[in-house]
Amino acid sequence: MKTATQQITSLLHEVTDSNELFKIAQLAHNAAKQLTQTIKYDLSIGQKVKISGGRNNLNETGEVIKINRTRAVCKIDGRMQNYNVPFSMLTII
DSSP states (O other), X not given: XXXXXXXXXXXXXXXXXXXXXXXXXXXXXXXXXXXXXXXHHHOOTTOEEEEEETTTTEEEEEEEEEEOSSEEEEEETTOSSEEEEEGGGEEEO
């Protein structure tokens, strides 16, 4: 059985119209924004989160200190600093 990503990839290769491809890109962008908003509204201060991705391919755990409009300030376990982390990089534990 193919994963959703594999199915979408194979269907994208069949698209021949650039307008259709642009609409698909907008749908993917909107779905990512919706997922980010869902994470934002589920977060609360003091909650444990998993931080993944970024420049160094982080895979850390931490705690939410503050919730801003597009990012959360997190205290990563074992580090002295607080970090501004985009909601797209957070997973609630």
